[in-house]
Structure formats: C-alpha cells, structure tokens
Amino acid sequence: MQTLTITRPDDWHLHLRDGAALKAVLPHTVRQFARAIVMPNLKPPVRTVADAAAYRDRILAAVPPGQSFEPLMTLYLTDNTSPDEIIAAKNSQFVKAVKYYPAGATTNSDLGVTDIRKCDRVFEAMQQVDLPLLLHGEVTDHGVDMFDREKVFIEQHLIPLQQRFPNLRVVLEHITTSDAVQYVESASHIAATITPQHLLFNRNSLFQGGLRPHFYCLPILKREEHRSALLQAATSGNPKFFLGTDSAPHPRNSKENSCGCAGCYSALHAMELYTEAFERANALDKLEAFASFYGSDFYQLPRNSEQVTLTKTTWRVPDTVPFPESELVPLWAGQDMAWQMT
Ligand code: DOR
Numbered sequence: 454m455q456t457l458t459i460t461r462p463d464d465w466h467l468h469l470r471d472g473a474a475l476k477a478v479l480p481h482t483v484r485q486f487a488r489a490i491v492m493p494n495l496k497p498p499v500r501t502v503a504d505a506a507a508y509r510d511r512i513l514a515a516v517p518p519g520q521s522f523e524p525l526m527t528l529y530l531t532d533n534t535s536p537d538e539i540i541a542a543k544n545s546q547f548v549k550a551v552k553y554y555p556a557g558a559t560t561n562s563d564l565g566v567t568d569i570r571k572c573d574r575v576f577e578a579m580q581q582v583d584l585p586l587l588l589h590g591e592v593t594d595h596g597v598d599m600f601d602r603e604k605v606f607i608e609q610h611l612i613p614l615q616q617r618f619p620n621l622r623v624v625l626e627h628i629t630t631s632d633a634v635q636y637v638e639s640a641s642h643i644a645a646t647i648t649p650q651h652l653l654f655n656r657n658s659l660f661q662g663g664l665r666p667h668f669y670c671l672p673i674l675k676r677e678e679h680r681s682a683l684l685q686a687a688t689s690g691n692p693k694f695f696l697g698t699d700s701a702p703h704p705r706n707s708k709e710n711s712c713g714c715a716g717c718y719s720a721l722h723a724m725e726l727y728t729e730a731f732e733r734a735n736a737l738d739k740l741e742a743f744a745s746f747y748g749s750d751f752y753q754l755p756r757n758s759e760q761v762t763l764t765k766t767t768w769r770v771p772d773t774v775p776f777p778e779s780e781l782v783p784l785w786a787g788q789d790m791a792w793q794m795t
C-alpha cells in the first residue's frame with residue numbers, strides 16, 4: 454500500500470465562524486492541521502485585541518477533548534483601526550497578522566477598508582513592529598470585470614503599497630491568477646496562500662452542465678492557464694507559496710440560492726484535495742514543504758514536530774456534512790478521492 458508521511462501541516466487561511474457553526478467545523482480542521490490562521494470576518498468582525506482574545510477562547514473551548522490545536526488570530530482592519538491597536542496586537546503574542554478586506558469585496562466585508570490610503574498610519578506601525586498584512590486582493594469597482602479584479606488590485610493598490618512600505622511583510626491571500634504568481638515571485642517581502650479549489654478547478658467547473666454554486670468562492674475560479682500557473686507555483690518548491698485552504702462554510706440553503714454566498718467548504722478533506730493536485734502534477738515530493746514548512750517559516754514560528762500519513766485508498770466525499778439548522782456541501786461532494794489522511 455502506498456503511503457506518504459509528512460510533518461503535520463498548518464492551514465494559513467481559514468474561516469471558522471462562531472457559536473454552533475464553529476463547533477460543527479472545527480473538528481475537521483483539528484483532524485488535519487496543528488495550527489491555523491483564523492480569519493476575523495465574523496459579524497461583528499474581530500477588530501480589537503480584546504475581540505481576538507475572546508474569539509480565541511471560544512475556539513479553544515470548541516476543540517474536541519484530548520486533541521490539540523493552536524488558533525493564530527488576526528484583526529480585521531477598518532478605516533478606524535489605530536496604530537496603538539497594532540502595537541497591542543504585536544504585544545499580545547496570539548495575534549499574528551492583520552487582514553485587509555476592501556469594503557464590499559466579499560462575505561462580511563462591509564466594515565472593511567473604503568480606501569487603502571486611509572490605513573497608512575496603521576501600515577507604518579505594522580511595518581515597524583513587523584506584523585504581517587494579509588490581503589484580500591481584489592478591487593471592488595463595478596466597472597472592473599469580475600475576472601480581472603485581482604490583477605487590477607495588484608497594479609492599482611499592491612504595487613504602490615509595497616513602494617510606500619517596502620519592509621511591510623505581506624501575504625496575498627488565495628491567489629487565483631498567473632499575474633499574482635508572477636508578481637509574488639518578483640517582489641520582496643511578499644508571499645501567497647493557495648487554496649485547493651484554485652489548484653484543482655478552473656472556471657468551467659462553475660458551469661459544468663448547469664450552475665454549480667458549490668464551486669463559487671471569491672476570488673472566483675479563473676481560466677485554465679491561471680490554474681496551471683498556480684499549480685506550477687505551488688509545486689515549484691518556492692517558499693513564497695504555501696497552503697491556505699480558505700475553507701469557508703455556508704449553510705446549503707445560502708449557497709443554493711438566487712443570490713448564493715461565496716465560499717467552498719474544504720476543511721473536511723483539505724489535505725486529500727491538495728495531495729490529489731500535487732499527485733496530478735507529479736510533485737508529491739513537494740507537498741510537505743508547501744503544507745508544513747513554508748507557512749511557519751514565513752510567520753517565524755517553529756515547524757511542527759508530529760507527523761501525519763496519507764494513504765492511497767479510494768473513498769468518496771460525502772454529499773453533505775452536518776451543520777446547525779442546515780447542512781454543508783463539501784467541495785467536490787460525491788467525488789472519489791485517491792488519498793486519505795489518517
Ligand atoms: O469565498 C470566500 N468566502 N471568499 C472570501 O473572501 C470570504 C469567504 C467567507 O468568509 O465566506
């Protein structure tokens with residue numbers, strides 16, 4: 454039997470939600486990952502160190518007994534975030550980054566930033582104390598085509614930001630285009646996370662025989678040439694590219710809806726999905742560093758010491774998993790997978 458044993462991985466971009474939803478999804482992440490960077494887009498968002506401390510306690514209380522998991526917290530940047538909050542975040546030890554959502558770009562981003570330049574004092578403080586900035590890298594202008602929003606964000610906002618703050622460490626989250634790959638490769642002080650859906654699927658999956666809401670996430674899936682550039686980057690051994698699932702649970706009825714929510718649920722089987730993508734690229738030897746080394750190196754945290762094993766065995770992704778008052782449809786529900794993590 455073919456097996457693959459690697460250092461226990463971490464998820465460097467994850468949505469855990471709160472309350473009963475948190476309790477439903479957290480065990481899936483804990484089964485696979487030792488740590489995760491937890492997104493702050495709750496309602497209301499996690500804006501202060503006090504909010505992050507309370508949310509962290511709720512996450513820790515939801516970890517199944519006998520298992521261990523370390524939530525790495527983030528703050529949600531608004532027009533009103535103060536430089537003092539950044540210093541407090543750095544001093545807290547448990548806040549590891551600050552997340553920038555352009556206002557209106559995605560789920561629960563209404564209180565996000567209306568103009569990136571409004572945050573320059575905050576970026577100055579982040580650069581000073583060396584707290585990384587995590588970017589949802591899409592412009593929100595309705596005049597910009599949906600499929601071009603990442604590329605235009607890089608040109609209009611990211612390049613000028615890096616010119617203003619050359620030592621600020623940045624993660625361009627869930628990259629979806631060859632433009633993002635090229636930019637991250639060429640610039641300094643920047644890394645990127647890549648999701649399983651952007652490695653495995655292109656935008657045709659959204660329309661395969663009909664409209665497929667469970668493939669809809671933001672940034673949206675792009676053309677095949679972009680998927681292939683992302684797979685090439687993820688399997689290249691370049692430490693600037695590392696794992697971040699962006700697993701984002703939404704109840705089934707909110708996805709299968711006349712105005713469906715953005716987000717793919719992959720926490721159930723994230724490592725199996727990544728392994729599938731890496732195997733298809735003949736790059737299983739590059740999986741461990743992508744999943745378990747480069748993220749912790751970027752965040753200047755120790756690598757995990759435990760190991761996990763993936764076994765080559767066929768199993769089927771369930772059609773649904775339980776979720777409060779509804780259910781979740783996992784990414785690639787009903788598909789046969791080739792690897793299973795034990
Ligand atoms: O698809 C997405 N879902 N993209 C995001 O940026 C947010 C996320 C969510 O929170 O549901």
Ligand code: ZN
Pocket residue numbers: 466467468492699701
């Ligand atoms: Zn996200």
